[in-house]
Amino acid sequence: MLVSRKYIEQYFNLENYTNDAIAEALTTSGFEVEGVIAYDFKNKLVVGEVLTCEKHPDSDHLHICTVDVAIEQLQIVCGAKNVAVGQKVIVALVGCELPQLKITKSKVRGIESSGMLCSLVELGVPESTLTDEQKNGIEILKSDAIIGDIANKYIGLDDVIFELGVTPNRSDVVALNNLLKELAAIFNQQINIEIPTVTTNLIDTPLKVACSENRYISAQKIENITIKDSSEHIQSLLKTYNIKSINNIVDISNYVALLTGQPNHIYDAEFVKGSLRIVDDYEGEFVALDGNTYNIVKGDLMIFDDEKPLGIAGIMGGEYSKVTENTKNVIIEVANFERMKIRNTSRRLNITSESSIKYQKNIDPQASDYASRYIVDLLIKEADAKNVYNKIESSQKQINLTTLKLDYQRLNNHLGSHFSKEEVFSVMKRLDFEIKNDEITIPSYRSDITVAEDLYEEVIRLLGYDHLPTTLPTVSASNKSLPLIQKMQRNISQFLNKNGIQQAMTYTLISDELNSFALNVKEDAISLASPLSDDRKIIRRSILPSLLEVLAYNESRSVENCSLYEISDVTDKESSENRLSIVLSGNKYANKWNNHVVTNDFYVMKSLITQMLVQLGYDKQRIVYQANTNQSLMHPYQCVDVYIGRDFIGTFGTIHPTISKKFIVSKCVLAELNLTKLESLKVGKIKYTPVSRYQSVKRDIAILVDKSVTYGAIKSVIEKTGKSLIKSLEVFDIYEGENIGSDKKSMAIRITLQSQTETLDNHTIQSLMENITTTLTTQLNAQIR
Amino acid sequence: MLQKIQLEALEKIMQCQNNTQLNEIKVLYLGKKGPLQEVMQQLKTLSVEEKKEVGKKVNELKSLLESTIETKRIQLNEIALQQQLENEKIDLTLEADYYEQGNLHPLIKIQTELEDIFIAMGYDVAKIGEVELDLYNFERANIPHDHPARDMQDTFYIDDEKLLRTHTTAVQMRYLEEHANNLPIQVVCPGKVYRRDDDDATHSHQFMQIEGLVVKENVKMSDLKGTLLLMAQKMFGENQKIRFRPSYFQFTEPSVEVDVSCPFCGGKGCNVCKQTGWIEILGAGMVHPKVLEMAGIDSTKYSGFAFGAGIDRIAMLRYGVEDIRHFFTNDIRFLKSFNRFD
Structure with missing residues (x-):
């Protein structure tokens, strides 16, 4: 909402207010000043007279002018076609800062130029408010303009415009009359706004109107109008709001809409046949005022006469029935509609008009009456209208005013403030609200005030929030802390960060294609009813595909060794769960000059997942990895499902070559775990067992087995045989080669033996080792080497 | 005679470059076939008085050589350690930020x-x-x-x-x-x-x-x-x-x-x-x-x-x-x- 300083100064004494002070007062009262347009050219924009004007020798469109600016005569090169000797023009002197450029002394095609002759466009005036002449040439001032004067006042730019942010509850202030009342409260000054009353004798109207009960329409006929320019006062206000002046009739319609917030339409009566109706079942084309043809569908509201559509209700009138220079008689239409309807049609047709914007705000129920009265009054005064007919309405509006009790003690309790009763009620007076005892009657344009708390807000905003003390709530002791799942998320993040893995955050909404790569899904994915684009239409069920995209993004920018994780909710048609996804690529670390390189592979991921689960409290014995050869994202022989006991937690493995080709990523390892499930499982507490005081013994064995025998099987045999004496196992060499047979492998394992209760003697060790080798031989057909 | 041995032995100890040489010197002078042992054997021919006096001098020389050798040994060890450390000199300016940590989004x-x-x-x-x-x-x-x-x-x-x-x-x-x-x-x-x-x-x-x-x-x-x-x-x-x-x-x-x-x-x-x-x-x-x-x-x-x-x-x-x-x-x-x- 724009507010002109000159306009409001007609009503208020603002002598003591600088522009900043006005902006501050508006902002702290709830109308945030989002911008100030001042057209302040710091005395560098003056009136000049063109004394000479000759063609530039090196150009077919430039002129060399001598311009008198009172204190000196300047040589200025001008490119405008309309420049001529004797004109009073706007001169931007050297040093003047225009919106697009700063004027400097320069040479234009070899000719010195000290300043610029300006068009209004160059001064930053919106083009929509200018005529083609004004847009295409320099501005020519009236001949009585005084040479050397600051130019602003000759072109109506001696004003300051404040751009107000208006919150949806206060859209009443889009009506200037309501804005003035609000300003009276803010500046604590009096204002008296009188709505004109029509005093001429009214003629019985031949018109009829019709619409459903939830809508309203009125029509009033006036004859013998004279089309001419509207008065200076109306034109200058329209200009402030960037509304182009057309003629007195159209200007009056727009002016009244500005004052009252009530859009209205004026038809040429000759083209309206019979009654005015609001219709919602029209289907077909319609040519609107802007000359465009629109496709109207059922549900759009239209204004009809007996024969044809006249306008798109609340949005734009029709070309056919518009007021022209030949118009003699007019019909004034004032109507109200459901704002949803106007919004939907305006969006679908992609038309935003002054009217459609206003109809989407709260309109004072009394505004339709005010608007009619203003229009008739102005048509008589400004268009010499003679015959005024009765207004015909579809219904009589019922105006029910709200009353609220204002208890200043309750107010203080609610706000924590210490205002006196007088202070509190003084605000009601400033707002011009009617007070009877402690009851406040709310005027109809303030439909935002419905409960006592709304009044509290009026009081505190107008007395100022700096009067609000700063206190803290009384603390209620609580046993609240972070929910378990979030604690787990934090622990996981810390663990993964420590391991050099970077946290990422990707979008929840993905494409159909990305959705097709989801891992471990149960139900169908949810699609949005109204997606913005195909890329963002499905709610994801798995994070991994998004992380693969991130990996591709980084690798395509030559970022190497990307390790990423993300923790996020995923959702399908039945439920949501929280998941952790990890992608490891390149090297975990690499110090190449000393061959200290660890490449991210299946085993790095296995180590990571195992360590993480153990740290989270799941004993190593409970963690089960089961080969999964059938996971389409993963390499069939480098992928396992993760279980805690019997509970499925997730999957990790090396990326399938076709998937890495598809996403254009390097060979990487992937994991995705269900944290919701994990969190539901019991975790082990830290249990302390004393470190054994007895010597541990290491024994190495080398065995030759079939390639198909896994380490897991070997480990299991050794552990079952050695029971609690086996402290740990470590594979320190694996060998495959021709000389041992192509179907065999050799594995060297170091066994650490230790007892909690005694030092192991040679005999015990010897017999245990023999026992182990025998079992390996019999159960796994191993050869001991 | 003893003086000659002393001069010669001290000279040789000083010239030792490492522990092996030092051990050889030790065997050479203090071993069973060393010159001091020889002097002791010749004592038989001397009077009790002389025996007493020469014996004392031989023992003094023995312990002098022993302590000199040990001092030398400590010196040599110190030199060897210095040498080892010297050999382990590295280029401190080589970059080493490869143990990267991740961080929160x-x-x-x-x-x-x-x-x-x-x-x-x-x-x-x-x-x-x-x-x-x-x-x-x-x-x-x-x-x-x-x-x-x-x-x-x-x-x-x-x-x-x-x-x-x-x-x-x-x-x-x-x-x-x-x-x-x-x-x-x-x-x-x-x-x-x-x-x-x-x-x-x-x-x-x-x-x-x-x-x-x-x-x-x-x-x-x-x-x-x-x-x-x-x-x-x-x-x-x-x-x-x-x-x-x-x-x-x-x-x-x-x-x-x-x-x-x-x-x-x-x-x-x-x-x-x-x-x-x-x-x-x-x-x-x-x-x-x-x-x-x-x-x-x-x-x-x-x-x-x-x-x-x-x-x-x-x-x-x-x-x-x-x-x-x-x-x-x-x-x-x-x-x-x-x-x-x-």
Whole structure:
């Protein structure tokens, strides 16, 4: 909402207010000043007279002018076609800062130029408010303009415009009359706004109107109008709001809409046949005022006469029935509609008009009456209208005013403030609200005030929030802390960060294609009813595909060794769960000059997942990895499902070559775990067992087995045989080669033996080792080497 | 004779280069076939007096040689150690930052920090799903049916009832209902939210919020001011000031927007704060009585305050990030710039 300083100064004494002070007062009262347009050219924009004007020798469109600016005569090169000797023009002197450029002394095609002759466009005036002449040439001032004067006042730019942010509850202030009342409260000054009353004798109207009960329409006929320019006062206000002046009739319609917030339409009566109706079942084309043809569908509201559509209700009138220079008689239409309807049609047709914007705000129920009265009054005064007919309405509006009790003690309790009763009620007076005892009657344009708390807000905003003390709530002791799942998320993040893995955050909404790569899904994915684009239409069920995209993004920018994780909710048609996804690529670390390189592979991921689960409290014995050869994202022989006991937690493995080709990523390892499930499982507490005081013994064995025998099987045999004496196992060499047979492998394992209760003697060790080798031989057909 | 041996032996010990040579010298002079042993054997031919005197001298020489050898040995060991250390000299300037650590995503970093501030004040932390019912997202938050936010154009609807939540207020409304009979309530709700906006430098169809809600007897708006001042000071520095400006939200009355003194210029005015000295960081207000009533709470007995902040906005402000899309592009080089404890 724009507010002109000159306009409001007609009503208020603002002598003591600088522009900043006005902006501050508006902002702290709830109308945030989002911008100030001042057209302040710091005395560098003056009136000049063109004394000479000759063609530039090196150009077919430039002129060399001598311009008198009172204190000196300047040589200025001008490119405008309309420049001529004797004109009073706007001169931007050297040093003047225009919106697009700063004027400097320069040479234009070899000719010195000290300043610029300006068009209004160059001064930053919106083009929509200018005529083609004004847009295409320099501005020519009236001949009585005084040479050397600051130019602003000759072109109506001696004003300051404040751009107000208006919150949806206060859209009443889009009506200037309501804005003035609000300003009276803010500046604590009096204002008296009188709505004109029509005093001429009214003629019985031949018109009829019709619409459903939830809508309203009125029509009033006036004859013998004279089309001419509207008065200076109306034109200058329209200009402030960037509304182009057309003629007195159209200007009056727009002016009244500005004052009252009530859009209205004026038809040429000759083209309206019979009654005015609001219709919602029209289907077909319609040519609107802007000359465009629109496709109207059922549900759009239209204004009809007996024969044809006249306008798109609340949005734009029709070309056919518009007021022209030949118009003699007019019909004034004032109507109200459901704002949803106007919004939907305006969006679908992609038309935003002054009217459609206003109809989407709260309109004072009394505004339709005010608007009619203003229009008739102005048509008589400004268009010499003679015959005024009765207004015909579809219904009589019922105006029910709200009353609220204002208890200043309750107010203080609610706000924590210490205002006196007088202070509190003084605000009601400033707002011009009617007070009877402690009851406040709310005027109809303030439909935002419905409960006592709304009044509290009026009081505190107008007395100022700096009067609000700063206190803290009384603390209620609580046993609240972070929910378990979030604690787990934090622990996981810390663990993964420590391991050099970077946290990422990707979008929840993905494409159909990305959705097709989801891992471990149960139900169908949810699609949005109204997606913005195909890329963002499905709610994801798995994070991994998004992380693969991130990996591709980084690798395509030559970022190497990307390790990423993300923790996020995923959702399908039945439920949501929280998941952790990890992608490891390149090297975990690499110090190449000393061959200290660890490449991210299946085993790095296995180590990571195992360590993480153990740290989270799941004993190593409970963690089960089961080969999964059938996971389409993963390499069939480098992928396992993760279980805690019997509970499925997730999957990790090396990326399938076709998937890495598809996403254009390097060979990487992937994991995705269900944290919701994990969190539901019991975790082990830290249990302390004393470190054994007895010597541990290491024994190495080398065995030759079939390639198909896994380490897991070997480990299991050794552990079952050695029971609690086996402290740990470590594979320190694996060998495959021709000389041992192509179907065999050799594995060297170091066994650490230790007892909690005694030092192991040679005999015990010897017999245990023999026992182990025998079992390996019999159960796994191993050869001991 | 003895003097000659002494001179010769000391000379040789001095010339030793290593332990092996030193051992050889030791055997040579002090061994069974050494010159001193020879002298001792010749003693037989001497008188008792002479025996006594020469014997004493031989022993003195022996112990002199022994101690000299040991001294030399210590010296040689020291030299050898020095040599070894010398050999182990490395190029200290070689780069060694290959044990890299990861870090939190900047939005999670801010979220965590905010959560901790409120946990320390005794707040609960609630996280409830992102797919929400229209009921909790709009209806309970006092947002009327014909409000533009409820339009298909602004909200990602799934069907007539379900949608992707547009604000974490939805979580508050659920929490309010669940705890209506278990007051007081002190909770913060962080999480992702979604709006049907085209992505650009300042808009994202997905972003993060954190909202807080306190409901109990005698909660005042001044308590809200104190709470938010505390938060602002913990987030942006001890000398922070805050300012309330009247605003409008459907679920609070009165409603305010909250500015903090600009952390970039300290309130003097700069480009970031558009010369105002203030930066808007959150919206807040007293819970609207209708909202309490809809959740089944007696609004004449209990009152409450609520506040909500954009985590993305705070992160952008604090770190000077100019484009919200960076947070979701996940360029590793961008993510790594938040690798600090701050």
